[in-house]
Amino acid sequence: MFLRKKEGMKLEKWLNQLDKFTRGFSRSLEWVGMIGILLMFLVNFIDVVGAKLFLWPFPGVTEVISFSQIVATAPAIAFALILGRHIRV
16 A cells, blocks of 8 residues: 555656646747747748839748748647647637
């Protein structure tokens, strides 16, 4: 009986450490998501200004923005799941 209690305490300690690591890692990835949103803004801004003022649009803007959307939303979904928030569309 005592051995099982000790094993349970080890497991609980390990799960608490894993939870702490997961929260910190997700918080770090949230910054990556913010960088992705800023990248989308800057690329779109450069594309519009380049196309309208200089008649030279930014090449590959669709691919950059598509990739940035994935980079921006995936960490936010993980962090919202950890915090227990619901995502509504």
